[in-house]
Amino acid sequence: MYFSAIVAAEFGVKQPITDLPLRNFRPIPFSVPHGQVAGALWGDLNPHKSGVSRRVARDDVKLIAQACHEKIPYILTEDRSTLLKYCDRLKVLERCRIHAIALADGFDACAFNEGGQQGLDLAVD
Template sequence: MYLSAIVASEYEYKDSIDPILDTGNFIPLPFNLDDSKLAGSFASRLHSESRGKHTSRDSAKDDVKLLAQCSNHSIDFVATDDTSTMAKYCRRLNTMDESRTKVITLDCFDVSDFNGGQTELDINF
């Protein structure tokens, strides 16, 4: 699983990211110039599509950066508990055909997200 430098920065603000990195379960993913260019493009499209309405959430800029990073690195899914901006932005970018990254919100995780929509079958023999 990838761990974005953007997420690491947000996490480090409240607690040390080192114990998480020490697990060896994550691949660090730096934010680069191509990611920043795509983030600017995404922000512009989202802004014009929303007719200039701004969100008051400071980290909304980071959400767009994360979505651009995912799209730029062909990351299929992003997991979040943020349904107010991150999930909304991801779905809007999908609708605009700007991104193929799908959002998985922690409040309604479904295994079918990973297997083409197939839900589990409860077959009793």
């Protein structure tokens, strides 16, 4: 799994980044090409009209842009209010096909299947 420098900054506001199992992640810096994609996506989304904090919206758009540029198909998030909505909106606009998976829903490996198809429960009572 990748771990964005943007997430490191957000996480570090509330608790030490060393609380995370960093050895399980591949760090990924935010680069100039990521910034260029973020600027284009920001214009497509026009998030300032949604009433969302500009700082939060910009970080979410940066994460999505980074994933798009690096061809990382999934973002795990606890943020239902903006990041999930932005990913969905960008798919509709055919600008970026990143799938956001809400951690609050619990982990199900089926989320990585196209369309989130879930497996069959074959348990017998």
